[in-house]
Amino acid sequence: METVINIFIIALGLYFGLGLLFGLYFLFAGATTIDPLMKESKKVVRLLLLPGTIATWPFLIGKLFQSKKV
Amino acid sequence: MGLDYKLVLWNKHKKNYDKLIALGMVLYLIVFFVLSLVTNAEMTAETIIIRAFGSLAIILLHLILVIGPLTRLNPNYLPILYNRRHLGVSMFLAALIHGVFSTINFHTLGSKNPIESIFTSNMDYGSLTNFPFQVLGFLALLILFVMASTSHDFFLKNLSPKIWKRLHMLVYLAYSLIVLHVFLGAFQQETSPFAIGVLCLGFVLITGLHLTAAFKEGKIDSFKASKDSDGWLEVCTTGEIEESRAKIFTVEGERIAVFKNEGKLSAIHNVCKHQGGPLGEGKIVDGCITCPWHGYQYLPHNGQSPPPFTEKVKTYQLKVVNGFVYVNPNAYEEGTEVTPISC
Ligand code: HEM
Ligand code: FES
Numbered sequence: 001m002e003t004v005i006n007i008f009i010i011a012l013g014l015y016f017g018l019g020l021l022f023g024l025y026f027l028f029a030g031a032t033t034i035d036p037l038m039k040e041s042k043k044v045v046r047l048l049l050l051p052g053t054i055a056t057w058p059f060l061i062g063k064l065f066q067s068k069k070v
Numbered sequence: 071m072g073l074d075y076k077l078v079l080w081n082k083h084k085k086n087y088d089k090l091i092a093l094g095m096v097l098y099l100i101v102f103f104v105l106s107l108v109t110n111a112e113m114t115a116e117t118i119i120i121r122a123f124g125s126l127a128i129i130l131l132h133l134i135l136v137i138g139p140l141t142r143l144n145p146n147y148l149p150i151l152y153n154r155r156h157l158g159v160s161m162f163l164a165a166l167i168h169g170v171f172s173t174i175n176f177h178t179l180g181s182k183n184p185i186e187s188i189f190t191s192n193m194d195y196g197s198l199t200n201f202p203f204q205v206l207g208f209l210a211l212l213i214l215f216v217m218a219s220t221s222h223d224f225f226l227k228n229l230s231p232k233i234w235k236r237l238h239m240l241v242y243l244a245y246s247l248i249v250l251h252v253f254l255g256a257f258q259q260e261t262s263p264f265a266i267g268v269l270c271l272g273f274v275l276i277t278g279l280h281l282t283a284a285f286k287e288g289k290i291d292s293f294k295a296s297k298d299s300d301g302w303l304e305v306c307t308t309g310e311i312e313e314s315r316a317k318i319f320t321v322e323g324e325r326i327a328v329f330k331n332e333g334k335l336s337a338i339h340n341v342c343k344h345q346g347g348p349l350g351e352g353k354i355v356d357g358c359i360t361c362p363w364h365g366y367q368y369l370p371h372n373g374q375s376p377p378p379f380t381e382k383v384k385t386y387q388l389k390v391v392n393g394f395v396y397v398n399p400n401a402y403e404e405g406t407e408v409t410p411i412s413c
Contacts, residue, residue, distance in 0.1 A: 001193060002190065005189045005190060006186075008189075009183075009185055009186055009189065035227065035228055037075055037227075040075075045075050045076065049075075049222060049224050051215070051219035052216075052219035052220040052221075052222065052224075052225050054219070055216040055219045056216065056220055056225065056237070059229050059233055060229070063228060
């Protein structure tokens with residue numbers, strides 16, 4: 001049980017850590033390429049969107065790659 | 071529906087709504103503190119904070135969960151749905167304060183990392199009466215975090231409405247985890263029988279309302295229209311639709327809204343592009359079909375949002391024969407112009 005818990009907590013930490021790195025890149029650079037509305041959006045708005053980007057980055061990263069291909 | 075993203079989309083109605091939420095929350099907390107101090111003077115401030123915010127969060131969660139079915143049963147409740155997101159974020163914040171205070175109170179004194187301590191301080195995972203109930207609270211809080219943090223139109227668009235909706239359906243999982251968190255916690259804490267009673271009642275209310283609403287919608291879906299020789303479906307008589315309103319029909323598995331605007335009929339797909347709101351339960355305002363959930367608008371004759379907006383829904387062809395309305399079940403492409411027909 002201890003190992004399961006340890007793995008879960010490390011995975012959770014990794015998920016949030018990677019999410020933070022991706023989120024900063026995505027909101028201040030990447031998202032502007034897939035969502036034109038982002039270009040005009042202010043910094044505070046981007047910060048507000050950071051937690052959600054951290055939470056859902058695996059979905060957003062896929063979208064970023066898709067848009068690069070086209 | 072904007073041209074750039076705003077921090078929060080506020081208007082007068084939403085501001086009043088938010089003031090009401092904030093006022094209600096503050097009042098509840100004050101009453102909770104005073105009653106706790108009066109009835110049990112030995113309770114520590116931390117314990118009161120933990121209980122006050124925990125119970126506040128679960129009350130807000132109940133409110134959030136009953137709004138959906140209530141509006142489907144009675145459109146008069148729609149104004150509460152309009153700003154449900156802010157209610158959701160407030161609920162998350164209350165739950166977060168509860169979780170953070172509990173964690174500080176019970177899990178920061180040892181040498182272990184506090185999150186690890188939530189999971190390992192009680193390893194009785196096989197027991198019912200001594201189950202580590204805080205783990206359930208933690209998992210629920212994670213789900214609430216995902217939902218609250220994506221409560222912005224940016225995520226609706228960039229995650230795609232389908233994924234967004236699925237993520238937000240997790241609220242039911244979070245609710246179950248929280249119910250277990252409180253029930254199992256009650257074996258270990260002196261939770262009052264009153265609170266347990268209220269929780270049971272809440273559970274009955276939420277499931278009851280969901281079932282009733284599902285039954286009502288099932289009736290719309292089981293509607294069987296008769297076909298004419300061209301394969302068009304007879305749905306109702308012209309008089310059954312009120313001016314500036316619609317009736318919803320399920321035609322070959324798709325819900326279609328037939329609107330009457332200035333005496334003429336138009337049909338569009340019933341599902342709003344924003345979050346799937348039932349367009350046919352909305353009204354025509356200033357010539358536009360207005361979604362009852364958050365107010366997205368579409369023109370009846372082509373299913374397009376008025377410029378500069380770009381949303382489009384499918385349109386359908388109609389005909390009227392001897393006062394009966396017929397729908398061609400083959401939809402047009404989204405945003406296709408169809409001339410409204412006179413009754
Ligand atoms: C990290 C997450 C969480 C932790 C560590 C945690 C911890 C606790 C603890 C220690 C108690 C017992 C408090 C007492 O009676 O003295 C409790 C009770 C409770 N929790 Fe949580 N919790 C968490 C998340 C949540 C969430 C997300 C909700 C709901 C939205 C919630 C709702 C409640 C409620 C309603 C009670 C009963 C309050 C009462 O006894 O009056 N908790 N929690
Ligand atoms: S669902 Fe939000 S406006 Fe229609």
